[in-house]
Amino acid sequence: MGSGTSTPQLSRRGGLDVLTWPVFEGPRVDAVATTRAGGVSTGRYASLNLGLHVGDEPGRVHVNRARAAAAVGLELSDLVFCTQVHGRGVTFVDRSHRGRGSRSLEDALPGDALVTAAPGVGLVVLVADCVPLVLYEPEAHVLAVVHAGWRGTVARVAEAAVGAMTNLGAEPERILAGIGPAIPPGRYEVGQEVADAARSCFSDAAEEVLGPAGAARWRFDLWAANRRILLDAGLAAENLSMCGVGTGEGTPFFSHRATRPCGRFAAIASLRSSHVG
Secondary structure, rough: OOOOOOEEEEEEEOEEEEOOOOOHHOOEEEEEEEEEOOOOOOOOHHOOOOOOOOOOOOHHHHHHHHHHHOOOOOOHHHOOOOOOOOOOEEEEEEEHHHOOOOOOOOOOOOOEEOOOOOOOOOEEEEEEOEEEEEEOOOOOOOEEEEOHHHHHOOOHHHHHHHHHHHHHOOHHHHHHEOOOEEHHHHOEEEEEEHHHHHHHHHHHHHHHEEEEEEOEEEEEHHHHHHHHHHHHOOOHOOOOOOOOOEEEOOOOOOOOOOOOOOOEEEEEEEEEEOOOO
């Protein structure tokens, strides 16, 4: 894909191999996508599984999550997770929410996107084929993370997150976006239900995101779809950092379609103090 201000790259943070977006480099925000490597889980979850809902041992997941938190200079108790129900719900997060969902599924915050203006809070979404997005507006110092599977994509959850950011003073044209590893369109064949939903969502732009893959089958490009949604929401094309790294076999990232059960990797982002820099 590779368009926008910068191409994501693998780097080393806090002892882990992570993907970073150069668009976020600077003193005011930390944002990474974790990989499979560097954890304590075994078997199909090897090794840095961050999902509590996939059958892995919770104690191992807690260790892995603490290691992931360290990659953005935080502790496990600073992380905030959401329920990820494949919708367009957005929850505003402040420092009182730190730790929600970090050790248990039961107290995760609702929705598929988290937005904050509070430093020191680690916003997290878990994925293994769905698209993780990080959105940051540097002047308002407002941050969001978004989980967008096909249902969330056609529900325009990324657009909902941008709208929530504007409620905290963000201007869409100033928002920087990092779009993370996801299932590539060449591996993501969908049927009539998904194709119809995509056409309804994108109308005349549907051909940008759907391609033929045989009788009653289509390839759905989740990267292109979320790029289009962000542009429609007012983001500038030059502020979008696209990811051409897919999930699955031969990549550093878990894929639910390739292996079931499997672990989950994460997009994790946190604001530093607004007085820095």
